[in-house]
Amino acid sequence: MYARYVPPPKGIAKSPEPSQAIEIPSHPPVKSQPTAYARYIPPSKPVNGQFNSLQPSQHVHFQEDDNGNEPPTKKAKLMSEGDVTKETKKKTKKAKQSKEPQTTTEVIEEQASQTKLDENEIPIELNALEQGEAQQKVPVDQSELPDQARKEKKSKKKSKKKENHEIHEEVEDETPTRHKAVLERAAKSIRPPEHQSIAEQHEDVVMQDAPDANGKHQIQGDDNPMNVDANVPEVHGLEPLPQPQPVVSDATRPAYETLPTWLAKPIRVSPQATAPFTEFGLSPELGITSEVAERLAANGYKQAFAIQTAAIPLLLPHHDKKKHGDLLISAATGSGKTLAYALPLVRDLSQGNRHLTRLRAVIVVPTRELVKQAQQVCEQCANVFGLNGTKRRVRVGISMGSQSLDQEQAALIEREEEYDLEAFAKRSRRLASQSGYGSDDENDKGYDTEDEEKSSIKKKEDKIQTLPDHVIAYKSKVDVLICTPGRLVEHIKYTPGFSLNFVRWLVVDEADKLLGQNFQQWLDIVIPRLQSSNNSRNHKQSNLSGVRKVILSATMTKDLDRLEGLKLRWPKLAILEGSGITEEAEATINQADLALPEALEEAALKVSDPNLKPLFLLDLLQSDYILGHITRDGSRDDISDDETSSSGSDSDSDSDSESDAGAGRSFRPPNVVSVNTNTPSVLIFTKSNETALRLSRLLSLLSPTLGALIGTLTSTTQYVARRRTIRSFLAGKLRILVASDLVARGIDLPTLDHVINYDMPSSVASYIHRVGRTARAGKAGKAWTLFTNPEARWFWNEVASEAVIQRSRKVERIRVTEEKEDAFERKVAAYDSALKKLGEEASEWKSRPRQS
Numbered sequence: 144m145y146a147r148y149v150p151p152p153k154g155i156a157k158s159p160e161p162s163q164a165i166e167i168p169s170h171p172p173v174k175s176q177p178t179a180y181a182r183y184i185p186p187s188k189p190v191n192g193q194f195n196s197l198q199p200s201q202h203v204h205f206q207e208d209d210n211g212n213e214p215p216t217k218k219a220k221l222m223s224e225g226d227v228t229k230e231t232k233k234k235t236k237k238a239k240q241s242k243e244p245q246t247t248t249e250v251i252e253e254q255a256s257q258t259k260l261d262e263n264e265i266p267i268e269l270n271a272l273e274q275g276e277a278q279q280k281v282p283v284d285q286s287e288l289p290d291q292a293r294k295e296k297k298s299k300k301k302s303k304k305k306e307n308h309e310i311h312e313e314v315e316d317e318t319p320t321r322h323k324a325v326l327e328r329a330a331k332s333i334r335p336p337e338h339q340s341i342a343e344q345h346e347d348v349v350m351q352d353a354p355d356a357n358g359k360h361q362i363q364g365d366d367n368p369m370n371v372d373a374n375v376p377e378v379h380g381l382e383p384l385p386q387p388q389p390v391v392s393d394a395t396r397p398a399y400e401t402l403p404t405w406l407a408k409p410i411r412v413s414p415q416a417t418a419p420f421t422e423f424g425l426s427p428e429l430g431i432t433s434e435v436a437e438r439l440a441a442n443g444y445k446q447a448f449a450i451q452t453a454a455i456p457l458l459l460p461h462h463d464k465k466k467h468g469d470l471l472i473s474a475a476t477g478s479g480k481t482l483a484y485a486l487p488l489v490r491d492l493s494q495g496n497r498h499l500t501r502l503r504a505v506i507v508v509p510t511r512e513l514v515k516q517a518q519q520v521c522e523q524c525a526n527v528f529g530l531n532g533t534k535r536r537v538r539v540g541i542s543m544g545s546q547s548l549d550q551e552q553a554a555l556i557e558r559e560e561e562y563d564l565e566a567f568a569k570r571s572r573r574l575a576s577q578s579g580y581g582s583d584d585e586n587d588k589g590y591d592t593e594d595e596e597k598s599s600i601k602k603k604e605d606k607i608q609t610l611p612d613h614v615i616a617y618k619s620k621v622d623v624l625i626c627t628p629g630r631l632v633e634h635i636k637y638t639p640g641f642s643l644n645f646v647r648w649l650v651v652d653e654a655d656k657l658l659g660q661n662f663q664q665w666l667d668i669v670i671p672r673l674q675s676s677n678n679s680r681n682h683k684q685s686n687l688s689g690v691r692k693v694i695l696s697a698t699m700t701k702d703l704d705r706l707e708g709l710k711l712r713w714p715k716l717a718i719l720e721g722s723g724i725t726e727e728a729e730a731t732i733n734q735a736d737l738a739l740p741e742a743l744e745e746a747a748l749k750v751s752d753p754n755l756k757p758l759f760l761l762d763l764l765q766s767d768y769i770l771g772h773i774t775r776d777g778s779r780d781d782i783s784d785d786e787t788s789s790s791g792s793d794s795d796s797d798s799d800s801e802s803d804a805g806a807g808r809s810f811r812p813p814n815v816v817s818v819n820t821n822t823p824s825v826l827i828f829t830k831s832n833e834t835a836l837r838l839s840r841l842l843s844l845l846s847p848t849l850g851a852l853i854g855t856l857t858s859t860t861q862y863v864a865r866r867r868t869i870r871s872f873l874a875g876k877l878r879i880l881v882a883s884d885l886v887a888r889g890i891d892l893p894t895l896d897h898v899i900n901y902d903m904p905s906s907v908a909s910y911i912h913r914v915g916r917t918a919r920a921g922k923a924g925k926a927w928t929l930f931t932n933p934e935a936r937w938f939w940n941e942v943a944s945e946a947v948i949q950r951s952r953k954v955e956r957i958r959v960t961e962e963k964e965d966a967f968e969r970k971v972a973a974y975d976s977a978l979k980k981l982g983e984e985a986s987e988w989k990s991r992p993r994q995s
């Protein structure tokens with residue numbers, strides 16, 4: 144079924160309601176109401192040049208007039224096919240009645256001939272979909288047709304259906320009807336005479352579009368010259384409708400924007416930003432006085448280093464506590480981070496009551512060596528603030544496991560009997576309750592302690608006999624405790640009287656290491672004990688209360704998950720910029736803001752045969768780059784040994800009784816050389832303790848001259864031996880240290896000239912810490928890295944790349960070993976026999992009876 148346009152009869156063109164789109168109601172017209180008539184409702188305007196699909200059912204309304212009769216002219220004009228059917232039936236009936244010989248077919252043909260004319264005049268067609276819709280929506284009541292008429296109509300329909308594909312549906316006239324007459328006259332006046340007759344028949348619909356003399360469809364009243372062949376139907380497929388542009392997914396990587404503002408927008412400090420210590424603080428009283436600055440200068444601290452100029456003012460007292468929250472410091476190795484926190488911390492503690500010592504600051508570092516180093520700096524600061532006698536001298540304690548726990552407890556906590564009637568009564572009730580006598584005070588039954596370990600400590604303490612009406616009281620012997628995390632946890636759990644209740648400073652140095660490994664879950668144990676806020680945590684000269692945290696590293700993490708454990712308050716991040724960084728590199732520099740000391744020079748050399756790696760190292764050591772002038776002078780071999788005696792006679796302030804079992808020393812040959820502090824010093828890093836020990840001995844076997852200068856530092860070496868080795872090195876008696884990563888972090892060897900990565904570091908951070916043992920505090924220093932073929936890509940892409948680490952100059956590539964020379968053959972032969980000797984020594988050492 145389909146919709147058909149029924150043209151109006153001639154002479155009714157001036158009808159105020161032109162018929163264009165004809166619609167049949169979805170229900171067939173009721174037979175008993177033949178007088179209904181259609182009223183034209185203008186169609187909606189085309190959108191974007193496309194015509195809306197015709198919706199016939201929306202365009203025609205049937206209305207009865209007051210008398211229930213349809214106006215005859217309108218009826219004729221607006222008849223649809225359905226109407227035609229009805230009209231035909233009526234006419235047939237009338238014809239039968241009046242005996243006039245007009246058949247249904249004739250009526251249809253008459254109508255159809257008129258329709259065809261109209262269709263030819265309206266060449267704009269519906270697309271296939273619209274036609275289909277129109278066909279589906281036009282109901283024709285076939286049952287109302289007489290059989291003959293139905294058959295004829297069917298055959299007509301078939302042929303018309305065919306035609307209908309070619310026939311164009313009419314365009315709905317958008318012209319307002321009240322202008323119709325005017326426009327019609329205008330159209331007639333401009334229309335060529337040969338078209339006049341056709342156009343005249345359909346002047347009510349053909350106002351804008353009419354075919355020209357060649358059968359082309361001319362768009363009138365429009366400048367558009369496009370002609371359409373009226374006889375060739377436009378083929379419209381089911382082309383997809385125009386779609387919106389696909390949404391391009393955001394390919395930008397979230398970076399800094401995903402971080403909180405304090406991490407994304409850190410305080411950046413230029414390496415050149417040095418300043419006098421007196422320039423800090425809101426006022427001289429709240430800062431570093433000139434007197435203190437003079438004493439600092441006497442200790443070698445003449446001016447504040449760049450990172451100190453940023454950190455110290457932030458850590459000094461301030462009236463706005465939000466401006467002085469926790470501080471994270473990311474600054475290159477050797478840039479002076481220790482003094483940056485030690486100075487304001489010790490200053491704050493030295494303002495307190497002269498006679499009251501309480502544990503108020505805890506400094507956590509990963510190794511014992513660093514404990515000693517931080518202790519040294521804190522002692523210097525304590526001296527600086529305590530010298531004039533008006534201020535209390537801050538007491539600094541250490542805890543790092545080099546002594547037994549009992550010894551440390553005695554050094555940290557003082558135990559005495561104190562007269563306290565109330566406390567004595569409570570203790571008596573607790574004891575009575577434990578032994579079954581009961582207690583009427585429910586609150587006294589338990590122990591008001593932080594955890595189970597503390598409760599058991601309390602119970603033991605209760606049982607210690609005291610003077611009548613006296614209880615045991617504990618007092619801290621130190622204001623500042625510098626410790627390793629493991630030992631701190633042990634004291635919290637097992638040391639009577641050890642309390643963090645008064646702590647108002649927490650410093651975490653080498654934070655990325657300490658947060659990354661969380662030794663003994665130290666953070667989970669320590670941080671909750673620092674959360675309580677009470678008057679005992681008030682800071683002097685400011686309205687800040689609670690624990691102030693200072694977190695430091697040369698490779699500071701920006702991992703929020705890790706930092707979360709610290710429970711930071713109003714944090715700020717201060718970053719020491721690298722020097723000489725190009726804009727290009729700055730754009731790609733990674734999130735950790737890694738930087739190397741400005742004065743550091745770096746070089747790398749390839750080891751073509753990993754089996755001969757010790758030979759490549761030896762060549763480097765004996766080259767002019769490092770020790771050449773000493774090791775090539777064989778005459779020095781017979782110079783007397785003063786290293787062994789001096790090293791052995793070093794007194795150790797640690798008061799340890801451990802014997803020196805330094806592995807390097809036990810293998811040292813008797814022929815040694817005398818050197819002085821001008822002799823270049825070298826620190827060689829290996830990947831493991833075992834490699835360090837073997838390499839150290841191998842070098843001694845290969846070059847007895849060098850053997851006299853070599854010391855070894857590994858974590859299996861006893862602490863006292865390690866300290867002695869370091870002292871010998873600092874004194875210039877040893878010039879080469881072979882070490883595992885034990886001393887890669889934090890250790891300050893001011894006389895160190897060269898660092899050699901014999902084995903490749905395990906990470907970029909590890910490289911930074913290793914090479915950062917030299918070029919400290921603005922001094923010159925060189926780093927050398929041996930790389931094998933498989934290691935080359937990672938080294939050059941990750942470590943040596945300026946996009947990863949900020950550095951002032953590029954990594955140089957050097958070559959020292961000439962493998963094609965005859966001399967190299969001899970070296971290889973010597974190396975083979977040294978290896979053999981090493982094997983013999985190792986088996987001899989293994990078979991030696993162990994000392995009890």
Ligand SMILES: Nc1ncnc2c1ncn2[C@@H]1O[C@H](COP(=O)(O)OP(=O)(O)OP(=O)(O)O)[C@@H](O)[C@H]1O
Nearest residue numbers: 444446447448476477478479480481697889891920
């Ligand atoms: N203001 C200063 N003036 C002179 N020397 C200083 C100053 N501040 C620190 N130093 C010296 O700089 C050296 C390096 O300092 P420090 O050990 O604190 O560095 P660091 O930044 O902690 O390095 P690392 O990251 O390797 O631990 C030390 O020898 C220290 O005495």
